[in-house]
Amino acid sequence: DAKTTQPPSMDCAEGRAANLPCNHSTISGNEYVYWYRQIHSQGPQYIIHGLKNNETNEMASLIITEDRKSSTLILPHATLRDTAVYYCIVRPYTGNQFYFGTGTSLTVIP
Amino acid sequence: DAMVIQNPRYQVTQFGKPVTLSCSQTLNHNVMYWYQQKSSQAPKLLFHYYDKDFNNEADTPDNFQSRRPNTSFCFLDIRSPGLGDAAMYLCATSRELIPRGRRQETQYFGPGTRLLVL
Numbered sequence: 001d002a003k004t005t006q007p008p009s010m011d012c013a014e015g016r017a018a019n020l021p022c023n024h025s026t027i028s029g030n031e032y033v034y035w036y037r038q039i040h041s042q043g044p045q046y047i048i049h050g051l052k053n054n055e056t057n058e059m060a061s062l063i064i065t066e067d068r069k070s071s072t073l074i075l076p077h078a079t080l081r082d083t084a085v086y087y088c089i090v091r092p093y094t095g096n097q098f099y100f101g102t103g104t105s106l107t108v109i110p
Numbered sequence: 111d112a113m114v115i116q117n118p119r120y121q122v123t124q125f126g127k128p129v130t131l132s133c134s135q136t137l138n139h140n141v142m143y144w145y146q147q148k149s150s151q152a153p154k155l156l157f158h159y160y161d162k163d164f165n166n167e168a169d170t171p172d173n174f175q176s177r178r179p180n181t182s183f184c185f186l187d188i189r190s191p192g193l194g195d196a197a198m199y200l201c202a203t204s205r206e207l208i209p210r211g212r213r214q215e216t217q218y219f220g221p222g223t224r225l226l227v228l
């Protein structure tokens with residue numbers, strides 16, 4: 001039972017920042033937001049997760065609004081290899097089952 | 111490298127002929143999951159094992175079964191595949207099912223097995 005809404009597709013110029021939004025307006029206070037991506041014909045790959053603070057790792061940054069109803073995944077310098085479907089997932093606190101939403105298909109353009 | 115392995119990458123079966131997909135892991139994780147992903151759709155959780163405890167999602171058809179003989183291996187059995195069961199089947203693992211304290215439980219996915227039903 002996905003609890004997230006994402007735009008179906010986005011384009012980004014190579015070398016520019018890619019900002020992928022996600023709406024999770026029904027998120028509960030102790031539920032985490034996870035981001036995964038899936039390159040064509042491969043298994044999903046973990047990117048980043050967060051609760052309420054902004055997070056950054058070597059792949060991306062995650063910005064979560066103060067009311068936690070939405071978040072944005074930022075790929076700071078998109079490359080052609082970042083072309084993939086990006087999934088925003090709200091993980092139930094009571095378990096680790098992931099219910100994927102429809103995702104955003106990101107195309108990085110040369 | 112520690113990883114989640116799925117073999118074969120492509121599997122062809124006939125309508126109604128039982129088929130088994132396999133998954134193995136070298137991460138020594140307690141939890142193993144099976145997802146079904148149809149063309150242009152998001153992955154859909156079928157069931158998971160926590161150690162030997164099996165947990166089926168409510169809408170997973172009875173045609174799908176699973177076995178976990180030991181920590182490292184998990185199998186997906188489709189008893190009578192229909193044309194609608196053609197999909198990518200993804201195996202994933204996590205160390206625990208429920209997070210403890212601040213530690214989160216990332217899921218690690220295998221490359222998937224693409225099933226074709228003729």
